[in-house]
Amino acid sequence: MTKELYYESAYISEFFAEVIKCERSENKAYKGRYEVVLDRTAFFPEQGGQGSDIGVLEFDDGKSVAGIEHVSIGSEIRHIADKEIPVGTRVRGVIDFARRFSNMQQHTGEHIFSGLVNSEYGYNNVGFHLSDSEVTMDYDGVLTAENIRKLEIKANEAIWANLDVICEFPEADKLSEIPYRSKKELSGDVRIVTIPGIDICACCAPHVNRTGEIGMLKVVGLQNYKGGVRVNILCGRRALLYLQGEHDIVGELTALLTTSADKVVTSVKRAFDDNSNMKSELSQARETLIGYEISEIVQVTSSDISGGIFVNAAEDDIYVVKDNAYDSNMLRKLVNSLSEHKKGYCGAFAGSQESGYRFIIASGASGKDCKALCDKLRTEFGAKGGGSNAMVQGSLNVADLRSVLDSLT
Numbered sequence: 001m002t003k004e005l006y007y008e009s010a011y012i013s014e015f016f017a018e019v020i021k022c023e024r025s026e027n028k029a030y031k032g033r034y035e036v037v038l039d040r041t042a043f044f045p046e047q048g049g050q051g052s053d054i055g056v057l058e059f060d061d062g063k064s065v066a067g068i069e070h071v072s073i074g075s076e077i078r079h080i081a082d083k084e085i086p087v088g089t090r091v092r093g094v095i096d097f098a099r100r101f102s103n104m105q106q107h108t109g110e111h112i113f114s115g116l117v118n119s120e121y122g123y124n125n126v127g128f129h130l131s132d133s134e135v136t137m138d139y140d141g142v143l144t145a146e147n148i149r150k151l152e153i154k155a156n157e158a159i160w161a162n163l164d165v166i167c168e169f170p171e172a173d174k175l176s177e178i179p180y181r182s183k184k185e186l187s188g189d190v191r192i193v194t195i196p197g198i199d200i201c202a203c204c205a206p207h208v209n210r211t212g213e214i215g216m217l218k219v220v221g222l223q224n225y226k227g228g229v230r231v232n233i234l235c236g237r238r239a240l241l242y243l244q245g246e247h248d249i250v251g252e253l254t255a256l257l258t259t260s261a262d263k264v265v266t267s268v269k270r271a272f273d274d275n276s277n278m279k280s281e282l283s284q285a286r287e288t289l290i291g292y293e294i295s296e297i298v299q300v301t302s303s304d305i306s307g308g309i310f311v312n313a314a315e316d317d318i319y320v321v322k323d324n325a326y327d328s329n330m331l332r333k334l335v336n337s338l339s340e341h342k343k344g345y346c347g348a349f350a351g352s353q354e355s356g357y358r359f360i361i362a363s364g365a366s367g368k369d370c371k372a373l374c375d376k377l378r379t380e381f382g383a384k385g386g387g388s389n390a391m392v393q394g395s396l397n398v399a400d401l402r403s404v405l406d407s408l409t
């Protein structure tokens with residue numbers, strides 16, 4: 001059995017130990033690495049929703065260093081090492097304590113928050129996940145944004161109160177009298193973590209000694225999850241970095257909008273409104289423009305290729321070519337206006353040789369069959385599209401639209 005130094009103190013970041021087993025890993029995820037068992041360790045293994053510590057094992061008087069990327073616990077605690085270390089070797093373990101301390105801050109913060117959720121609303125923490133990138137808790141009841149705001153303030157008040165965090169293994173008879181959370185699936189010695197007046201919970205993980213070390217707790221996510229909610233929190237440095245990032249974003253926005261932080265939302269809403277008004281004004285202006293264009297286009301009696309107009313005078317067909325700025329709405333308006341003036345096919349194409357062309361074709365007063373024309377474009381020129389006898393639309397990728405339109409007129 002490996003002596004678990006993290007239960008003596010969560011602040012042991014360096015320790016000496018002896019290798020009592022070293023085997024090549026059979027786990028595919030750790031191909032080429034070794035699983036090292038020590039007589040004692042301060043590396044906290046992955047368990048209870050929390051990732052393991054990482055760090056190094058130094059040996060040969062510090063001349064050799066094995067990286068430890070993961071520590072697992074099953075029947076024994078196994079350190080995944082990138083070097084073989086012979087059994088009997090004395091090693092110096094050094095854990096990445098900045099990372100460990102952050103985990104301690106997050107985890108004790110989680111206890112405070114879950115203890116408050118339990119005492120204020122009666123909900124249980126039914127899921128916990130702590131990794132380098134996120135801390136999530138799942139509760140079996142619904143919390144509103146307003147509830148979260150109040151809980152966040154109470155949690156930070158518990159941090160400012162700098163309360164003791166007491167970790168202990170009580171005797172069985174004393175344990176039965178302690179009203180702690182997370183009673184399920186526990187066997188053997190039960191470790192109880194108490195934050196006086198806030199929370200009592202069974203937990204195996206390293207915690208800070210006093211709540212003040214958490215620094216601050218910020219809720220950064222709330223979503224409905226399996227009939228309850230999933231809450232994301234950040235504590236300590238992680239919370240500060242997050243708030244710095246948000247502050248920078250607000251700073252950029254206030255500079256862009258030349259306003260103050262408290263007016264950013266109003267300014268953005270106004271910009272959205274302005275944009276929407278301009279879009280509708282632009283659309284009206286384009287419609288007016290189409291009206292002027294139509295009166296000129298319908299006067300054209302033979303193809304004006306440089307003007308993008310192709311005419312079959314005998315059939316009273318007309319096709320107009322526009323650039324990519326012409327959206328589908330404008331194409332439809334153009335075609336509708338043309339079909340009021342012409343008897344034959346009225347088509348409009350918009351696009352370029354590079355991007356391909358979108359098209360809409362309608363039949364004028366004589367009611368020609370647009371589907372037949374669309375079939376021709378499909379079979380002869382590889383167009384895509386379809387529609388009714390009265391109107392078809394689609395797309396066409398051709399290097400030379402002019403020859404296509406020549407063949408139609």
Ligand SMILES: [Zn+2]
Nearest residue numbers: 107203204205
């Ligand atoms: Zn815990």
